[in-house]
Amino acid sequence: MDRIYNIRCRELLISLRKITQAVDLHSKYLDKKFGLTGPQLIILQELSNGEMTVSELAIRISLSQGTVTDIIHRLEKKDLIIKRRSNRDKRRVLITLSEKCKDLLALAPPPLQETFMIYFSQIEEWEQLMILSSLNRIAKMMSTESIDPTPIRDSGPIKVTSKKLT
Helix, strand or coil, X not given: CHHHHHHHHHHHHHHHHHHHHHHHHHHHHHHHHHCCCHHXXXXXXXXXXXXXXXXXXXXXXCCCHHHHXXXXXXXXXXXXXXXXXXXXXXXXXXXXXXXXXXXXXXXXXXXXXXXXXXXXHCCCHHHHHHHHHHHHHHHHHCCCCCECCCCCCCCCCCCECCCCCC
């Protein structure tokens, strides 16, 4: 039993490393080929649906407004987005894609999570629930309760809440 347990544990850890490496490799590819991070690409692809405010964008991609604001500043420095004041309400700042960005997006691959979502949607519901349950259990076993569960991350440190680990 101990031998089988050790083999399963090792296989599980190898699978987790492969997942981490896949995310890292995709991120490095995006950076090297397009000069973008995964979250930047997701924001730009969302903006391809039309101009919107930072708060609207944050809600649509499930990130905090502060995180989106930081990413928007970096994208603006790269001349990939354009900010302008709303004609109806001068307090509102609308964000849209630049022509340079539209050209870049025509060449960019889909975000890694989009590809994952396509494959995930093609499996049976019972298997989706089994995978979700297993990953939730693994996350709990790895004491991740204090890690911000934002579905996409920008580069930088992981934000930890004030909860104490037990």
